[in-house]
Amino acid sequence: MRTLLLMTVVLFVSATLATQLKEAEEEAAPGCDRDGVHYGSGDRVPHPDKCAWCSCRGGHISCVMTQCAFPQCVDSVESENSCCRTCPNGENCRTPEGIIPFGETWTESRGEYCVAKCRCRPYRHHATCKLQCNFPESRESNSTDD
The missing domain is CATH 2.10.70 (Complement Module; domain 1)
Known part of the structure; x- marks a missing residue:
């Protein structure tokens, strides 16, 4: 029993001295x-x-x-007060005609019957475009005259 008590005291004193030594080393x-x-x-x-x-x-x-997070715009700038690039004009993307804000749609006529619709989507630098065409019905007659 005495041995156990003596070991406990030695461990306690050792731990206390180690903590004090570490604190003294940090100070010095x-x-x-x-x-x-x-x-x-x-x-x-x-x-x-x-x-x-x-x-x-x-x-x-x-x-x-x-x-730094990836900037969600095509016109990001380096800030003087921050190491991460920022988007001063908000989130945006590029279309064939320029830059549009996130969520907006850009439309351009492509010929007589088609239109390109481009939408700015998250995490993309270029707008996603779809070509929509509305061709007129053919006026050819299927009747046969003999």
Whole structure:
């Protein structure tokens, strides 16, 4: 029983000392140096790629890259305040004649009897077009004259 009690005390003291040692190491952790600038542990470290979020931890610089969603427009722009491209004119797509907003339909005559109808659909840069034709009925007579 004494051995079990002694082992429990030793484990408790060891765990406490390990926690205190880790906390002391983090407090005394060396900073990081980059391009002649010193950064303290926990400080954000600038990176040339604005999509990278870097920080100094325990004397090492580690970075995480921001994952951007695919822009839902054909005229996306790079924002000064964000690393992800944005759609200043909203979601849109391209037709043979230009750019139309998401959900709208563009129609163009294709000859005397046909019309092209193009619709801007999600996750597509080009409008989906269908050709619809309305041909007149034939006026030929099927009668036979002898």
